Amino acid sequence: MDVSAFSDDNFDVKDWINKTFKSAEAQEYKDAFVSSLVMKLQLYVQQVNGALEETSQSVLSGLPRVLRDTQVLQQEALLLREKMVAVKQEIAKVENDTGLSMVTLERIDRIKTDLQTAKQGLHEADNWTVLATDVEEVFELGDVEKIANKLFSMQKSLTMLANVLDYEDKKLQLEGLKNRLEAMASPRLVQAFTASSLEQSKMYVNIFNKMDRLPQLLKYYHNCLKVSLGQEWRKTIEEQLEQEETVVCWLRIYYDKLLSTWLTQVKWCNQVFPNSSIDTLVDVYADLLRSLSPNFIECIEGALKQESSDIHLATLILLKENAREFAVNLNGAIETSSQGKVLNQNSLFLLAEAIFAPYVSYVGKYSVYETAKLSHEIQALDCIHDDLSDTINSLSLSMSRAIDNAHSANGRCKIFTAGCGYPGLLNALDAYFSQYLDTYKIGIRQLERRKIKQEDWNLFQMCLTLLQSIGELLGHIEQFEKVLVADILDANNKLQNTNTSVFTRYKELLLDAAGRKEFDNLITSFQKEEKTILDTITQLIHKLCSDLHNTTYEVIFAPIFTQLLLVQKAPAWSSEANRMANLSSDLPDYSFAPQEYITQVGQYLMTLPQHLEPFLLRDNPSLTQALRAADPQYAQGSSESGFTDILLGIVAKGTCSMFQDQTLGICELNAGACKQLATDIDYLGNILEELGLSLTEQLQQMSILLRLSPEDYQSGSSGCNARVVAAIRQMRNITSSG
Known part of the structure; x- marks a missing residue:
């Protein structure tokens, strides 16, 4: 039986019993199994008790021996302490007895050391003299290696002569000899580097290293490789010009050449000067790209002058993408070559700057290039036609x-700016959308020229179609703006990431100080300003909607306008009517019928709903958006029920306003004419009531004032608009009692 479970800290009796009784034997012979199990447990308990008793006896019997061992150790520790004190006293006595002797020995040892140094100095001085004499003979032989060995020996001798009086003179003499050797070796060194001679190059590295002039040797290598790659650049241009290739092709070929050269040179450099090969190559490439003749900018400018402005940006994108791919590939090659070694990040950044430097000015002028591109796209749209319906259809398409x-x-x-050029893009988009909206303005002007003073529901339909098109454009621009904001914030997050390679720090590589400040201001404006980034365009579209809505209103209002112009010429207050004043003044109100001009207006108003509802009742989100942008009144309505009532209300308000202005222009009204005008006003009120609308308050007051007798005018006009009261009094020639 396994009793290991009893030693578990989390032992649970119930669980153990349940698990034990799950066996087939326990299930079949429960009583026998329980009896057997209890007996086994009792035996185990007896065994454990026996073991505990034996252990206790063993511990008790061993305690006296442990106590004795402890006492012995304590006595030995005390004895050791006494011996240590005795040794310390003996050491102090020796120091007191032999202190003077030790000082004497130290002084003698220093004298010996000084004598040996002086002897070595005399030997090295003699050796220096011999070497200085021999080196001239070696120089005459022209053997660079032997000269280097002599100079190395003189250099070691000079270190031993640091305290002699003419040390500085000897140092200058040695430097002069080193300069002579460098001048003698430099042509051969350049030849060895140019030919990539491994053995010769290693020899010169060893020589310059012994002379402590390895940095000078690296400069020779730097210049040799730089000159070689500069010649390769000019050769590439000449070959591509003969083949009439573009500057994009030149740069792609040269970038490939630089990359392949890196791979071969890094292998060679690792054998010649392994400790500084990569840093040296990075410096060479950075210097080369900054000093090429002709430089990249001159080549790009020459290519752009031969192209039309609308394709400048496409060319620049290709060029910049070539540079980006070269930077990515070169970065990969550098990381592979470094094999995990920490590289000089400043040098790498200077290389990255040299790669992207030709494009900084073009990124700064990105807005200009994008504006030219988008302007060409606008011209290609070809929206304006002589026929109005063609113009509206083209604008929609x-x-x-x-x-x-x-x-x-x-x-x-x-692609071109890696998101750095968004301020320039916003400027270009403002110009682009403004230019595009100008085509809608032309369409609206064509509509206005088509306006007539009669009923023209075909023109009204064109107005609504164009209004719907502008509303759809507004919706698209709002969606585009959301995409634009998300992309700008995403670009900013990437540009702010400092954990990326120096070759992808585009904010520093593609923008100058002014550009970085402009970009930061744009990001800050998202948090501080409530207006949207395309706020100017949105306002222009709202203005377009308002203008087109006014035009639409004028098309609808034209028949009403024509009839209301006849108000002051109506027969009821003509000179003939004045002569018949006495005949009509006593007639009851029901004897008067509305005149033709107002009945024409009323009939037209009654037909408006059936003309408007087909356009305004249907679900049309674009038209709804345009109407709400055009007039705040539509923002209070529901697109589900349509905007017919709102537009009818606007027309009714305009009708009342013009009717009032025209009636107030009547010079004189007799009693009959007053009743007639009141009848006309009431008729208009009945028509508007049928449409669910009402007269303006001032027209209602005019109807009341026209029916008042001259005697009751003063009291009956109380509470009415003062301007209306005065105007009616003047028309009726009622003297003011006030």
Whole structure:
């Protein structure tokens, strides 16, 4: 039986019993199994008790011996302490007895050391003299290795002569000899580096290393490789010019050449000067790219002058992408070559700057190039036609292309500027959308020229179609703006990431100080300003919606306008009517019928709902958005029930306003004419009531004032608009009693 479970800290009796009784034997012979199990446990308990008793006896019997051992150790410790004190006293006595002798011995040892140093100095001085004499003979032989060995020996001798009086003179003499050797070796050294001669190069590295002039040797290598790659650049240009290739091809070929050269040179350098090979090559490439003749900018400028402005950006994107790919590949080659070694990050950043330096000025002028590109796209849309319906249809069809152009510009900004050029993109988009909206303005002007003073529901439909198109454009721009904001924030997060390679720190590599400040201000504006980044364009679209809504209103209002112009010429208050004043003044109100001008207006108003509802009742989010942008009144309505009532209300308000202005322009009204005008006003009120609308308060007051007798005018006009009261009094020639 396994009793190991009893020693577990979390032993649970119930669990143990349940597990034990799960066996087939326990299930079949429960009583026998229990009896057997209890007996086994009792035996185990007896065994444990026996073991405990034996252990206790053993411990008790061993205690006296442990106590004795402890006493012995204590006595030995005391004895050791006494001996240590005795030894310390003996050491102090020896120091007191022999102190003077030790001082004497130390002084004698220093004298001996000084004598040996003086002897060595005399020997080295004699050796220096011999070497200085011999080195001239070796110089005459021109054997660089032998000269280097002599100079190395003189250098070791000079270290022993640091305290002699003419040390500085000897040092200058040695430096002069080193300069002579360097001048003698430099042509051969350059030849060895140019030919990539491994043995010769190693020999010169050893020589210059012994002379403590390895940095000078690295400069020779630096210049040799730089000159070689500079010649390769000019050769590439000449070859590509003969083949009439573009500057994009030149740079791609040269970048490939630089990359392949890196791979071969790093292997060679690791054999010649392994400890500084990568840093040296990084410095060479950075210096080379900054000093090429002709430089990249001159080549790019020459290529751009031969192209039209609308394709400048496409060319620059290709060039910059070549540079980016070269930087990524070169970075990969550097990391592979370094094999985990820590490299000089400042040198790497200078190399990255040299790679991207030609494009900094172009990124700074990105807005100009993007504006030219988008302007060309606008011209390609070809929205304006002589026929108004063709113009409206073209504007509607051009919208998707116009928004696609904006998205393409966003993509170009990401590729060319790595997101750094978003301030320039926003400027270009402002110019682009403003130019595009100008085509809508032309469409609105064409609509205005088509306006007539009669009923024209075809023109009204064109107005609503164009208004719907502008509303759809507004929706697309709002969606595009959300995408743009998300992309700008994403670009900023990537640009702020300091854990990336120096070759991808584009904010520092592609922007000058002014550009970085402008980009930071843009990001800050997201947090501080409530306006959107395309706020200017949104306002222009709202203005377009308002202008087009006014035009639409004028098209609807034109028949009413034509009839209301006849108010002052109506027969009821003509000179003939004045002569018949006495005949009509006593007639009851029901004897008067509304005049033709107002009945024409009323009939037209009654037909408006059936013309408006087909356009305004249907679910049309774009038209809804345009109407709400055009007039705040539509923002209070529901698109589900349509905006017919709102537009009818606007027309009714305009009708009342013009009707009032026209009636107040009547010079004189007799009693009959007053009743007639009141009848006309009431008729208009009945028409508006049928439409669920009402007269303006001032027209209602005019109706009341026109029916008041001259005697009751003063009291009956109380509470009415003062301007209306005065105007009616003047028309009726009622003298003021006040």
